[in-house]
Amino acid sequence: MCSRHSSVPTPFWTERANEALQVSLRDKDGLLKEVHHRVRNNLQVITSLLRLESGRNDHAGTRSVLGEMQGRIRSMALWHELLYRSGTFAAVDLGAYLRALITQSFRALVASPGAVRLQLDLASVHVEMDQAMPCGLLVNELVSNSLKHGFPAGRTGKLRVEVQRVDDGPQLRLRVSDTGVGLPDDFETKRATSLGPQLVTDLARQPGGTLEIGTGPDAMFTVTFTPQVARPAEQCDQ
Numbered sequence: 001m002c003s004r005h006s007s008v009p010t011p012f013w014t015e016r017a018n019e020a021l022q023v024s025l026r027d028k029d030g031l032l033k034e035v036h037h038r039v040r041n042n043l044q045v046i047t048s049l050l051r052l053e054s055g056r057n058d059h060a061g062t063r064s065v066l067g068e069m070q071g072r073i074r075s076m077a078l079w080h081e082l083l084y085r086s087g088t089f090a091a092v093d094l095g096a097y098l099r100a101l102i103t104q105s106f107r108a109l110v111a112s113p114g115a116v117r118l119q120l121d122l123a124s125v126h127v128e129m130d131q132a133m134p135c136g137l138l139v140n141e142l143v144s145n146s147l148k149h150g151f152p153a154g155r156t157g158k159l160r161v162e163v164q165r166v167d168d169g170p171q172l173r174l175r176v177s178d179t180g181v182g183l184p185d186d187f188e189t190k191r192a193t194s195l196g197p198q199l200v201t202d203l204a205r206q207p208g209g210t211l212e213i214g215t216g217p218d219a220m221f222t223v224t225f226t227p228q229v230a231r232p233a234e235q236c237d238q
Helices: 010-053 059-086 094-109 129-149 187-193 195-205
Strands: 091-093 116-122 124-129 156-164 172-178 212-215 219-225
Touching: 010 059, 059 094, 059 129, 091 129, 091 212, 094 116, 094 129, 094 156, 124 129, 124 156, 129 156, 129 172, 129 219, 156 219, 195 212
Parallel strands: 116 156
Antiparallel strands: 091 124, 156 172, 172 219, 212 219
8 A cells, every 4th residue: 555645755767767658658549549540541431432332233132231241340430430539448438339330320221211210228338349349240230130121111110229237237238129020930040041140149249248039029139248347557545
């Protein structure tokens, strides 16, 4: 424990070393911000190229695949933008990240404005970067699939995304559900062969989570995991 009062003067070389350390940390933070800024810009360029290619392609299946790729890349670009703007690289506000991502994806993907209502219940919870990225990709995949398959021919309904603590404990519950047509009867078969369901399963594992798929009439995907947050450096007692 550090002493509250100390009469021993700090050696000059220690002060210089601390100053040099602070300068080095500021330089590294600035470099990290620049890296995230450049990566975000490069991802936006890739998204634009995919959009151009989609616009000049006459094959509906190819356009659909290119559109899905755009959505996945946008979720990564937004993650880098959030880190760049916040200047904090140890942890990310998962609720704020998902809110921005879902709003962006919803506007880009909803076919009939007003037909599907978006409901968000996102707690402000900080998680490490390695957990935030797969969560963003996972939610993007589920929201995209919901709007693409859950509400055909102008069907109305509700799409809900939530992030909350489980019984006020350490675990988080990330859930995406909708009141659309529900999951197809052969969903489990498609889950083993289709890219989207496979991605959802793999992405749920990355933050250390477990995936549950609802069996009711509504489509519901729930991932439960324990958030990891970098611990701040220990300080002296005040």
